[in-house]
Amino acid sequence: MRQKLIAGNWKMHGSLAENQTRLTQLVSGLGDTSAQVAVCVPAPYFTQCKSVLAGSAIQCGSQNISEYEQGAYTGEISASMLKEFDVQYALVGHSERRELFAESSEQVAKKFAAAKQARLIPVLCVGETLEQREAGITEQVIAGQISAVLDQVGIQGFADSVVAYEPVWAIGTGKTASPEQAQAVHKAIRVQLNALNSEIAQKIQILYGGSVKPNNAAAIFAQADVDGALVGGAALNAQDFLQICNAAS
Numbered sequence: 001m002r003q004k005l006i007a008g009n010w011k012m013h014g015s016l017a018e019n020q021t022r023l024t025q026l027v028s029g030l031g032d033t034s035a036q037v038a039v040c041v042p043a044p045y046f047t048q049c050k051s052v053l054a055g056s057a058i059q060c061g062s063q064n065i066s067e068y069e070q071g072a073y074t075g076e077i078s079a080s081m082l083k084e085f086d087v088q089y090a091l092v093g094h095s096e097r098r099e100l101f102a103e104s105s106e107q108v109a110k111k112f113a114a115a116k117q118a119r120l121i122p123v124l125c126v127g128e129t130l131e132q133r134e135a136g137i138t139e140q141v142i143a144g145q146i147s148a149v150l151d152q153v154g155i156q157g158f159a160d161s162v163v164a165y166e167p168v169w170a171i172g173t174g175k176t177a178s179p180e181q182a183q184a185v186h187k188a189i190r191v192q193l194n195a196l197n198s199e200i201a202q203k204i205q206i207l208y209g210g211s212v213k214p215n216n217a218a219a220i221f222a223q224a225d226v227d228g229a230l231v232g233g234a235a236l237n238a239q240d241f242l243q244i245c246n247a248a249s
């Protein structure tokens with residue numbers, strides 16, 4: 001039985017004051033949950049995040065990571081820097097990074113490798129656009145995004161890693177994939193990995209992301225191959241995020 005993981009993605013939201021309130025509410029409200037919980041916060045807030053979450057079961061994650069170790073890469077943040085702040089997770093290839101910052105699948109794969117090298121847990125985000133879904137090529141697109149990472153790190157790279165299926169058309173739109181649509185893609189991802197290593201495929205957590213809310217979380221989590229969620233908008237409201245965590249436990 002795979003443990004569920006609920007990861008919040010705050011994106012470029014927050015302030016010291018706002019974070020303080022939200023993180024404190026998360027710590028005091030979480031209670032006993034069988035799910036793993038993490039929040040991916042903007043990098044300037046790692047110190048605050050760690051200090052408010054100290055002693056709680058909630059982990060801290062990054063929303064991005066550089067594919068380079070160090071050097072003249074203005075504005076980039078390396079895996080070893082994230083490690084110094086005791087960050088556990090790094091989102092890799094979020095669709096906003098792929099679309100707005102033109103990250104290619106090859107670059108995403110290198111970022112994944114950089115996270116692994118530093119013993120961070122990469123959360124590899126994959127997902128199709130509406131046009132791709134309507135053209136009937138969803139599973140092909142996802143398989144290609146996964147393959148780019150397999151080419152870089154091999155199947156062993158997926159051990160102790162996380163995949164998040166996030167249909168681009170469902171992110172921030174209020175449109176969620178139906179539980180059945182999510183399950184079909186999650187299963188296809190597991191089948192792809194299973195062909196290379198069944199143990200890794202059975203163990204890997206595959207999260208769903210895209211307008212997960214307190215009122216739809218339980219139905220999505222009930223699917224056999226859905227192992228939690230990557231939560232954007234609803235992660236900005238502590239009560240909503242806590243309800244989603246409860247739905248997973």
Ligand code: PGA
Pocket residue numbers: 009166170171172173174209210211212230231232233234
């Ligand atoms: P959303 O974002 O929950 O606001 O749709 C999910 C994500 O982008 O990770």
